[in-house]
Amino acid sequence: SQQGEEDPQALSIQEGENATMNCSYKTSINNLQWYRQNSGRGLVHLILIRSNEREKHSGRLRVTLDTSKKSSSLLITASRAADTASYFCATDPRNSGNTPLVFGKGTRLSVIA
Amino acid sequence: GAVVSQHPSRVICKSGTSVKIECRSLDFQATTMFWYRQFPKKSLMLMATSNEGSKATYEQGVEKDKFLINHASLTLSTLTVTSAHPEDSSFYICSAPGTSGLRAYNEQFFGPGTRLTVL
Numbered sequence A: 001s002q003q004g005e006e007d008p009q010a011l012s013i014q015e016g017e018n019a020t021m022n023c024s025y026k027t028s029i030n031n032l033q034w035y036r037q038n039s040g041r042g043l044v045h046l047i048l049i050r051s052n053e054r055e056k057h058s059g060r061l062r063v064t065l066d067t068s069k070k071s072s073s074l075l076i077t078a079s080r081a082a083d084t085a086s087y088f089c090a091t092d093p094r095n096s097g098n099t100p101l102v103f104g105k106g107t108r109l110s111v112i113a
Numbered sequence B: 001g002a003v004v005s006q007h008p009s010r011v012i013c014k015s016g017t018s019v020k021i022e023c024r025s026l027d028f029q030a031t032t033m034f035w036y037r038q039f040p041k042k043s044l045m046l047m048a049t050s051n052e053g054s055k056a057t058y059e060q061g062v063e064k065d066k067f068l069i070n071h072a073s074l075t076l077s078t079l080t081v082t083s084a085h086p087e088d089s090s091f092y093i094c095s096a097p098g099t100s101g102l103r104a105y106n107e108q109f110f111g112p113g114t115r116l117t118v119l
Helices: none
Strands: A005-007 A010-014 A019-024 A033-037 A043-050 A053-059 A061-065 A071-076 A085-092 A109-112 B004-007 B012-013 B019-025 B032-038 B045-051 B067-073 B076-079 B090-097 B108-110 B112-119
Touching: A005 A085, A010 A019, A019 A109, A033 A061, A033 A071, A043 A053, A043 A061, A043 A071, A043 B108, A071 A085, A085 B076, B004 B090, B012 B019, B019 B032, B019 B090, B019 B112, B032 B076, B045 B067, B045 B076, B045 B090, B076 B090
Parallel strands: A010 A109, B012 B112
Antiparallel strands: A005 A019, A019 A071, A033 A043, A033 A085, A053 A061, A061 A071, A085 A109, B004 B019, B019 B076, B032 B045, B032 B090, B067 B076, B090 B108, B090 B112
């Protein structure tokens, strides 16, 4: 089965609010990545957090990782309409860099202006 | 950053025809590329791993005779959907791991995807 279960599956918020998306995984990992996908487009890499990191920031993005709970969260602060997209967490279970990523089901975020 | 392109971005074909989708790494070499399939509002499902110089590795349930993969060079992998049927309509995305000098710790670079519609 596919690991990386995001919740919520869909999230609708007002512009300016914060959006939090969660991801759980099943196997041990060395890092976890978050990607964004606009409707009908390819994936854009947002941020990678290593297993020895608990929190990481990049602009308006904040990612946390709890390896004891096998979960991660992505927080987008001060959301904008342009943040409307699907967000996926992904892991590389074998951590070789040359193996495919395992994607979660994704969260569809809608930011209403 | 590294760029992966796909061509075509969108294709409509009739049932029974074959469609070829190209995936190119534009400024780096990729001995390995991955092909994913994505249904509307769903996640990416790995179809196969394309290996330059050797046969592709297919995931369970993916018909290798239907989805032909050829890794012709270090910058090009092609996916051919043979005898396409309407249920093959989907969004196909390829990715390539960047070389150690490019990627930030296992980052992969994704193509923009190809929307296939089979009538």
